[in-house]
Amino acid sequence: MSNRKYFGTDGVRGRVGDSPITPDFVLKLGWAAGKVLARNGSRQVIIGKDTRISGYMLESALEAGLAAAGLSAAFTGPMPTPAVAYLTRTFRAEAGIVISASHNPYYDNGIKFFSTDGTKLPDDVEEAIEAELEKEICCVDSADLGKASRIVDAAGRYIEFCKANFPNALSLNGLKIVVDCANGATYHIAPNVLRELGAEVIAVGCEPNGVNINDKCGATDVAMLQARVVTEHADLGIALDGDGDRIIMVDHEGNKIDGDQILYIIAREGLRQGRLNGGAVGTLMSNMGLELALKELGIPFERAKVGDRYVLEKMQEKGWRIGAENSGHVILLDQTTTGDGIVAGLQVLAAVVRNRMSLQDLCRGMKLFPQVLVNVRYTAGSDDPLQNAEVQKVAAEVERELAGRGRVLLRKSGTEPLIRVMVEGEDETQVTAMANRIADAVKKV
Template sequence: MSERKYFGTDGIRGKVGASPITPDFALKLGWAAGKVLATHGSNKVLIGKDTRISGYMLESALEAGLAAAGLSAAFTGPMPTPAIAYLTRTFRAEAGIVISASHNPYYDNGIKFFSTDGTKLPDEVELAIEAMLDEPMDCVESAELGRASRIKDAAGRYIEFCKSTFPAHLSLENYKIVVDCANGATYHIAPNVMRELGAEVIEIGTSPNGMNINQKCGATDIKSLQDKVKETNADVGLAYDGDGDRLIMVDHLGNKVDGDQIIFIIAREALRNGSLQGGVVGTLMSNMRLELALKELAIPFVRANVGDRYVLEKMQEHNWKLGGENSGHIIISDKNTTGDGIIASLAVLSAMVQHNLSLNELTKAVQLFPQVLINVHFSGGQNPLDSETVKLTAQEVEAKLAGKGRILLRKSGTEPLIRVMVECEDGALAQECAEKIASAVREN
């Protein structure tokens, strides 16, 4: 496969104002995408965004580029990433574009594409767009220019779609739910979904100003959610990230419930009602307790590399429909084609209602093992993981854990770091083992 210049595993991302997240690049990207996509026979592209202030600038530039190539843009305004995947399918658009940097601070932004069926663009299309970026920009004849329009009912359409995934015979009446939308793209969606299903909703992180997205709120910082759940005696707390594809939950006692525990609850419920197809895909970082808890239910489990793209690839490889990461990316592929925080939360809430159990009770079967992570800097050159001493130390630690824990050693893809992770039921033992391996890495 050709070397990529701009597209990463999750689109194009960076600091606003620095290459490639600039208005001139967005203009050229819109044009290049338009030229490639126009050859596929459609003339409509959906453009959605999160609540970052830079979204206005980037959506305008993308629209101008698409128009110059002869494609029309339909704006949705601020919408969760999974909503754009869904709407791209329902509108039969040639593609969907999301302007978002997910859980990053407001001064970052990104651009990612969905195909007409709501999945990631095929590699060959991304590579064709990159090749077109090197061509001189031109403009179609005036009569062929694209037009711009706005989808006024985009939020309502997606709210109804989310509600349709919740069993019709169940209701959230008598539930008090704190919803933290990270001042991001779910701010006008998630609270309405929960209210329309009958819940009493307490909102936090629903006042975006363009610069407070993910700021001390949302799935990456749940302290305010934990405090609000306890303060209001709520039944449960839901935290989404800036673009709504991640979910972290909080039980009525204020305990964090992460992606691994959420996946287990959804998998067990699917097994009970006969809708589980095959097994579950996790990642290299998925907690060992998740693996053991699934094994107790005879549910197959495999690990993919970290990243929802790799989780989805592994799900497709096995023809399974459930996978995710401990960070809260949960993919339920028979409901949506990408990670969807709101739909994942409804799957857990339906299990709570169906069995009249609290979130705390539902997570009892998957009490996570303590995980110790140590980052060790090295000066470059030879990879310390190739050292015989490090390998021998790792083998000694594995023997000590005796199958009741695991280690993960990996080189960072972005920094000169070796990441040493050890997990087991005994937190003190995990710390001791991690420090022993880290010491061997430092000496080599």
């Protein structure tokens, strides 16, 4: 990953108007991707976007670049990231492109690519695109230029796909659900999926205006949803993020249900239904309560590095079908190829209906441990605090004191010069004191 200039763990992302998210660069990115992808023979690329105002500008630039390389663009309009992955597969397109910065504010945007089978592009393809970016743009002959078209029934197709992932024998009749679409790409999809499956739906965060995506709403900020679920006396709430690949839920009392708890419910239900096929993958940040609860059920559990890309890699390596991050990326390879908030939510709802239990009751088998995170800023380029003997000694002392009923995690932030000190255990006061003890040792370095 380190030798790349533009591609990060999730495509190319940044602030709109600053390099690389400028119209001229995105045009060239479209051309470079077109040159690499056209080698495989197909001529169509699906382009979807979320509801950010900059999406119009960037999809035009991408389309021009692709056309210059001889590829045709089929636009879906606002569409969740997992929907673009699905449509890329069903149309047998050469690739899918999503214009989105996921859970970030409206002034950021990004470009991410899916391969023809709906998975993230392999590293060697991303590297080939980067190599083309170093060359001068040249246009194919006029007769070979790409065209642009629109997939008019994209939303309807994806709604049917989501509904097909809910058991035929079950219905959401009698359930009152508040769904928060973060003023993002699921605004015209998630409420319809739930209504068509029989639920009474109260939709919030479904009035995108180009600048209100993820603004005090959605999976990254559930306060509005929590209040609404309680005032409406709803059975539960569902919060999706701006591009629909994350989900956080809320029980009838307004308690937040995160990705770890969602993973627990889906894995246990898979075990009960006899279709778990292996274990579950979490990350270094997954709560220890999840690990212990799965252990009690006899479900194997593995941790991957933080990032849905690494969760997916670990799942493929183990041959397992279920993985998630506590932030709400839930990947269910039995159902689809990438994290999908709506599909994950439907698996939890199926468990609610099948077991005639509330969301709160379904979570009871798992006790979340208090997790305390302290960030310590350090000077980039200075000695690595994580290699310091005193820091390692204090961390080891804390590990011993936790005696297997908690854990310590020290890691560098991937995006800024911070050391993240995370301590987890059964007693919040004790855990807070321990985290501060380690942080103080890091500060002294």
